[in-house]
Amino acid sequence: MRYLSAILSLLIWVSVAGAQSVDTIRIDVSEFIALGKERSSLLRTNQQDVNLATNRLSQARAQRILPRIELTTAHGLVPGVRSSNPELYGDRSLYLDPNLENDWEDWAIFTRAEVSAIQPIYTWGAIRSAINAAKQGVNLAKAEFDASSAEYEIQLYELYYGRLLAYELQRIVDDAKRTIETAERELNNFLESGEQDIEDKDIYQFRIFKHEFFTQADEVSENLKFLEAAWNLALANHDESKVYMPSETFLDPLDFQIREVMYYESQASLSRPELMQIESAYRAAEYGLDIAKASNYPTVIMAFSAAFARTPNRPRQANPFIRNSANYENIVYGIGVRQNLNFRVNRENISRSQLQLRQASYAREAVSDGIKLDIRENYRRMMMSFSRLDNTREALDISNEWLRLEQIDYDLGFGEVKNLVEAVRSNLELEVQLRQRIFEFNVNIGKLNKSAGLPIIAPAHNE
Numbered sequence: 001m002r003y004l005s006a007i008l009s010l011l012i013w014v015s016v017a018g019a020q021s022v023d024t025i026r027i028d029v030s031e032f033i034a035l036g037k038e039r040s041s042l043l044r045t046n047q048q049d050v051n052l053a054t055n056r057l058s059q060a061r062a063q064r065i066l067p068r069i070e071l072t073t074a075h076g077l078v079p080g081v082r083s084s085n086p087e088l089y090g091d092r093s094l095y096l097d098p099n100l101e102n103d104w105e106d107w108a109i110f111t112r113a114e115v116s117a118i119q120p121i122y123t124w125g126a127i128r129s130a131i132n133a134a135k136q137g138v139n140l141a142k143a144e145f146d147a148s149s150a151e152y153e154i155q156l157y158e159l160y161y162g163r164l165l166a167y168e169l170q171r172i173v174d175d176a177k178r179t180i181e182t183a184e185r186e187l188n189n190f191l192e193s194g195e196q197d198i199e200d201k202d203i204y205q206f207r208i209f210k211h212e213f214f215t216q217a218d219e220v221s222e223n224l225k226f227l228e229a230a231w232n233l234a235l236a237n238h239d240e241s242k243v244y245m246p247s248e249t250f251l252d253p254l255d256f257q258i259r260e261v262m263y264y265e266s267q268a269s270l271s272r273p274e275l276m277q278i279e280s281a282y283r284a285a286e287y288g289l290d291i292a293k294a295s296n297y298p299t300v301i302m303a304f305s306a307a308f309a310r311t312p313n314r315p316r317q318a319n320p321f322i323r324n325s326a327n328y329e330n331i332v333y334g335i336g337v338r339q340n341l342n343f344r345v346n347r348e349n350i351s352r353s354q355l356q357l358r359q360a361s362y363a364r365e366a367v368s369d370g371i372k373l374d375i376r377e378n379y380r381r382m383m384m385s386f387s388r389l390d391n392t393r394e395a396l397d398i399s400n401e402w403l404r405l406e407q408i409d410y411d412l413g414f415g416e417v418k419n420l421v422e423a424v425r426s427n428l429e430l431e432v433q434l435r436q437r438i439f440e441f442n443v444n445i446g447k448l449n450k451s452a453g454l455p456i457i458a459p460a461h462n463e
Helices: 002-021 030-036 042-061 091-095 127-195 199-235 261-271 275-293 343-412 417-453
Strands: 023-027 068-082 099-124 243-245 299-310 328-338
Touching: 023 030, 030 127, 030 243, 030 328, 042 127, 127 199, 127 243, 127 275, 127 417, 199 417, 261 275, 261 343, 275 343, 343 417
Parallel strands: 023 243
Antiparallel strands: 068 099, 099 299, 299 328
């Protein structure tokens, strides 16, 4: 009994450990996209462009207060000075001694510090325009990130439904394998019984069909393996104990309310990130032109400078017109004007800014036209995929009816095996086509929503 109990305990432990070794996590398309975006190194890289643009905005704002302030220090050993007549020339009037010389036996540490700063007072709007241009740069970077995020979303969306399609095709292949094996057994029985109705071409056609089918079956199997690996890459899943699976078990067409194409165009004009991107570029070019024009005018500034030097063995001098470079204090401040006199360069800078503004204007029109064309193309594809889906579904219903008729005739002894095989082949092809049509329809819905700036996974229902 102890031996049997130990074996049972071991079996229970092994079964529990095996059950815990693989954690299957089922997620729907929304969760798959959210998790893929969260773990995407590409999107994290693109997010840094937004951070850099935000940093440039902070730098532009920092130019308002003391854009230039510098501190310079110097340190070293300096010899002292020796007067030829110490009683006549005191420490405060050594500059009067014509025979003053260095004292190479008296050394001290020399320390000097200088601070200079410039504060703009009036710049003809150049600083304000620079800040506004940097703000547009942030908006542009955010729009670029949103565009790349939407592009990545549609890839994840297609990858999710691609795996559902692979599962559907795998089920069809498994069912078809059993049907083909049954048909092959029946065909061999007919051949062994000497059935005269079966011709050689029927046998060869069946064999060709069988090998073509197994080729497609291998493609379906390899495609499923590829999609499973692609899921792990998209979700950055390197843990073999975790397996992500779609929450749905079958590929069904989305419940989608088709609207007029004008609806999608109007939505795109409000939400498409590419339009926001080119609009920000246009506004930034406008502010760049203002900055270039402001460079032609003088800038009013306030300047400040303070210097300090100390050397113990070099006494300060009392004369305000005499400066001991080793021991002094000095403060200078005032208001001044700064003007760039190279007006030819300024003129070329303004011309360049005008060209950039004109280019941005043309690009804004081109992007708008391109988005409208993209919407109409995706709308056309969606409508065509809807038509193909509807007609393939009707054709499959007819094929099912034909297959049932051939099966009944064959069971009653009136049918021919070649007709049954042909009906099976037609039904199999239509089953595969229907799943592919559903996949195309669902993906085209996502692409249409993306082109209109709508959420990819949100079907458009009537309100």
